[in-house]
Amino acid sequence: MKVTFLGGADEVGASSTLLDIGGTRILVDAGIRISPRSSRGIANSQLPDLQLISEAGGPDFILVTHAHTDHTGALPMVVEQYPNVPVIMTRPTFALTQVLQKDAQRIMKSKHDEEGELPLFDEISVNRLMEAVQLVEFNQPVKLGDSIQVTYYVSGHIAGAALLVIESSHGTLVMSGDVSKSPQRTVKSIEVPRLKADALVLESTYGGRLHANRHSEEIRLMDTLKRVT
Ligand SMILES: [Zn+2]
Numbered sequence: 250m251k252v253t254f255l256g257g258a259d260e261v262g263a264s265s266t267l268l269d270i271g272g273t274r275i276l277v278d279a280g281i282r283i284s285p286r287s288s289r290g291i292a293n294s295q296l297p298d299l300q301l302i303s304e305a306g307g308p309d310f311i312l313v314t315h316a317h318t319d320h321t322g323a324l325p326m327v328v329e330q331y332p333n334v335p336v337i338m339t340r341p342t343f344a345l346t347q348v349l350q351k352d353a354q355r356i357m358k359s360k361h362d363e364e365g366e367l368p369l370f371d372e373i374s375v376n377r378l379m380e381a382v383q384l385v386e387f388n389q390p391v392k393l394g395d396s397i398q399v400t401y402y403v404s405g406h407i408a409g410a411a412l413l414v415i416e417s418s419h420g421t422l423v424m425s426g427d428v429s430k431s432p433q434r435t436v437k438s439i440e441v442p443r444l445k446a447d448a449l450v451l452e453s454t455y456g457g458r459l460h461a462n463r464h465s466e467e468i469r470l471m472d473t474l475k476r477v478t
Pocket of ligand 1: 315
């Protein structure tokens with residue numbers, strides 16, 4: 250089992266991981282960087298290192314943990330190259346990805362009109378992505394070829410977000426995606442599956458800091474709404 254991080258490993262943004270499990274290549278997420286950093290004075294691209302996908306021979310399956318743009322924003326570009334590869338996600342993730350991609354198209358169009366910035370991809374690529382989607386239910390194992398299976402478990406965070414358990418004779422790999430252990434008004438908290446993992450890839454965005462208190466954030470939101478209405 251080989252795990253290659255194409256982005257997102259030491260940053261928030263461009264989350265994308267390529268797995269090679271006994272010769273089957275699985276891409277987990279392909280996000281973009283919302284605010285590209287510069288490193289040694291060179292502006293980093295918005296994209297994960299997609300070149301490594303083609304160097305590896307292309308993916309056999311694409312799995313999506315959740316809809317946030319830092320996990321899905323580059324998917325149309327991947328599907329452009331590999332239109333026949335299934336893109337597996339939950340139904341709420343599909344619905345939210347459609348909304349976010351429509352929004353991305355609008356933003357890219359206005360950047361093109363105002364600043365002459367070339368869009369990363371067009372509406373045709375977004376439609377191709379939507380056509381490649383295969384929906385999956387939570388807690389229902391899905392076969393990836395003959396010898397691998399993936400199960401999507403509720404990870405909290407946002408609607409449809411999943412923690413992926415990928416099992417094969419090479420071992421059990423858990424990819425957490427983004428997780429939330431506090432329940433929200435509309436989204437449950439993570440349901441940690443009871444199993445023995447051989448490897449865990451765990452997000453750590455808030456590993457070293459505390460979330461704002463949800464109750465006081467709700468009051469702040471209501472105050473803001475009152476001011477603008
Ligand atoms: Zn997220």
